[in-house]
Amino acid sequence: MHHPFRPTLPTLLRDAQEGGGAFGDLPEWDLSDLYTAPDAKELKRDMDWLEKACADFATDYEGKLANLDASGMLDCVLRYEKIDLIAGRIMSFAGLRYYQNTTDADRAKFMADHQDKITTFTTPLVFFSLEINRIDDGALDALFAENGDLARYKPIFERLRAMKPYQLSDELEKFLHDQSTVGSAAWNRLFDETIAGLEFDVDGETLNIEGTLNLLTDADREKREAGARALADVFGENVKLFSRVHNTLAKEKEIEDRWRGMPTPQTGRHLSNHVEPEVVEALRNAVVAAYPKLSHRYYELKRKWLGLDKLQVWDRNAPLPMEDPTVVDWSSAQKTVLDAYSDFSPEMAEIAQPFFDKGWIDAAVKPGKAPGAFAHPTVSDVHPYVMLNYLGKPRDVMTLAHELGHGVHQVLAAGQGELLSSTPLTLAETASVFGEMLTFRKMLDGAETDAQRKVLLAGKVEDMINTVVRQIAFYDFECKLHEARGNGELTPDDINALWMSVQGESLGPAFEFMDGYETFWAYIPHFVHSPFYVYAYAFGDGLVNALYAVYEEGGDDFQKKYFEMLRAGGSKHHKELLAPFGLDASDPKFWDKGLSMISGMIDELEAMED
Structure with missing residues (x-):
């Protein structure tokens, strides 16, 4: 049975954001x-x-x-x-x-x-x-x-x-x-406190990690570069500490796995995710094989849009030159998401409404507040709480749709009771990514010009690449890290080299890598908090893209089957849950169905170039 203290980890690894602005009255938790x-x-x-x-x-x-x-x-x-x-x-x-x-x-x-x-x-x-x-x-x-x-x-x-x-x-x-509180839990806290306390000097201004990461999405290329270089400087200064954390946790895991007789470092994660190793392998192989038609092709387009000979790492999440800088206030964000949910099913919007009215969302950026966004299910007889760091960007509206999707899923599954309501990680992203896709389609339908359509499509492709390609590259990095740690202590240079080996392969030939980028593994919490968690994002995204393709193909009872799937919580295996939709995750073609949705969007973007 699951451990009583579930980690409240951010459920979407997006480069988080910080800043200020008049977004209306932002809700706080009660x-x-x-x-x-x-x-x-x-x-x-x-x-x-x-x-x-x-x-x-x-x-x-x-x-x-x-x-x-x-x-x-x-x-x-x-x-x-x-x-x-x-x-x-x-x-x-x-x-x-x-x-x-x-x-x-x-x-x-x-x-x-x-x-x-x-x-x-x-x-x-x-x-x-x-x-x-x-x-x-x-x-x-x-x-x-x-x-x-x-x-x-x-x-x-x-x-x-x-x-x-x-x-x-x-x-x-x-x-x-008994010993866990001075073992992995203590190293987790050291990592969290170190990250929260880091200070970055950018052009004479002292920023925390949130504010500095936010610069990587700034429209001003000089600011993006300044942010990236500040990150590299501080990670470099602290790389020995982060290396110690990773060495210790990987070794602790290796010792426990060895005593337990686990065949691979990933076995424990696959078991807790209730997913077979060969299914994860099929996903991983499908994504890696698709790098050239996904990330390599998209970033080549982005390079042209930005008018650059080569992309630098600080250009990866740069806003597009044709991007509309409008800020979306909170009430518009709420309306967009609830309308998108309601178009799919009024019941979905009804379940989401109390999050806005009853203090179930904490939206504002505040000093000391944890980065990123998450939905925490709490317990089955209360309700979930959603955390955001809302800055009024269209992407923040998508994040709201994503986390509310988790919330709706958690509310529906709560009927299963405490032990059966929580889904394995691989299925935990189902409603969140689906809710995000509904909201994206709603925004795309509302686009008034080709330029708006292009920006929305490119933003969605970029998010999917961050969720699928980036997370599988992360997974490969972790696999390499744990394998290498089995042969002895890893120096910071050893870990840096493993990081760079997956970055070039996944991002493709449009990129050049600055000195210092090799330490950017250091700040990613999932490697520390929950080894091999990251593939669940790609799993969830691929699963939902395949599911959404079925929804688009039409069928009267899709909504009914969909709600039944969410209500099942953790009471059914992915095979059982997907069968009513005619889908099977152990079939390699299943993953291609999801990936082809992304490449289809890139096709449309390429066609707009002509």
Whole structure:
């Protein structure tokens, strides 16, 4: 069963943005649906309950799971689910408060203290998955056959038992659980705090990482270059620390994987994503094979539009010369997204509406606030919270559509309950990317001139390249990093070389790489927080493009099937979810269907050149 503290990681790796502007009245979170305050009596009550519930659970069940009958096993699962729910609620509150201001020492301490306590409380529960995995398959199947309510939880048992071959002794599992707070969790915090505290000097102005990354999308080429060089300088100064973080985490993973008998560094991620290695391999190979017809071809167009002999890394996310600099205020962004959702299905817009009205979105850029954007599901009996850093760009409208899509998905799946609602990462992007695509099509239909259409198309292609090509290049970098770390300590130069080996291949011949770009692996949080996570973006994008192609082909009951898919949450495998649409992710042609949607948009852009 999933760990009670789900990471509130940004769900879309977009070069985040910072700045100011009059975008109307931007909403802020109201976290009181979780707890009214850090010292709320309800929070203390829940912490006290959790401590007792975990201890009681261990007393009542440890060493006894194999002897439970079907109704006894159901009671046990329901008690476990309630513990997961309360722990998730507390950590959601602590985490979201922290993300609102990561530089506030009190918030950081509050989160760390609660994480430590909950880790201690939940240590006695480690026996649960270990004992479940010692029960004979036949005995478990008999329990499912006997009790329909218990059978509903079968996917949880299956996911748990996927780890069965890699399980250590009870004592070792408890030790690993206990030790995690000074292991990977501590290195994660060191990374986060270091990144949040970095200062970049750009033309005499001191900026944080958000403000500096934002310069890479500035219309002024000199500012973009100044931003890129400032990033390179500071990453270079800190590269030994980032190298130490990566070396340690990769080694820690290698040690744990070796003890568990995991065949590859990626195995654990594939198991938690509920996806077969060969499906990921088919995706990876399809994308790498498509580099020339996707990124190489698009960046050649962009090079011409910008009137350059060669693109530099600071041109990759440059706005296009024909781009409209209009700022989209918040109410227009809200209307655009809700209209696009409503055109697809009024129900989708209805589910999204309360996010705007009830303090479920935190939109403004603020000092100390975490970068990027995410939707955090909290727990199944509350509701998700969406975080943005909204700056009124058309891309920010797409990000709003994306994160709201997550929110809608999480609301629909909540009916599955705490243990079955959360989807594996590979399916977690389904509604977000689909919602973004609906909004993009709405904006494209509203384009009044060829130039507007061109800008929208190019922006969408660029986002898809960042989501598919860039993330698969990231995945290849991680695969190479973990493989190389297996042969010994990696110097910063070793890691730099691995980074550059994937960058040239994925971006193509239109690019030249400045000195210092080789350290740009250093700031990407996914490598640290969740190894091999990044392929889930490409998986999600490819899956949705294939799904959207089916929607465009027409069919009366697409909406109905789509909502059923979202309501399933994590209760079904990707094969089962895609079958009603006639799709199968293990078929290499499936990925080509998604990729051809991107190359089709590039075809249209090339045709506009003539």
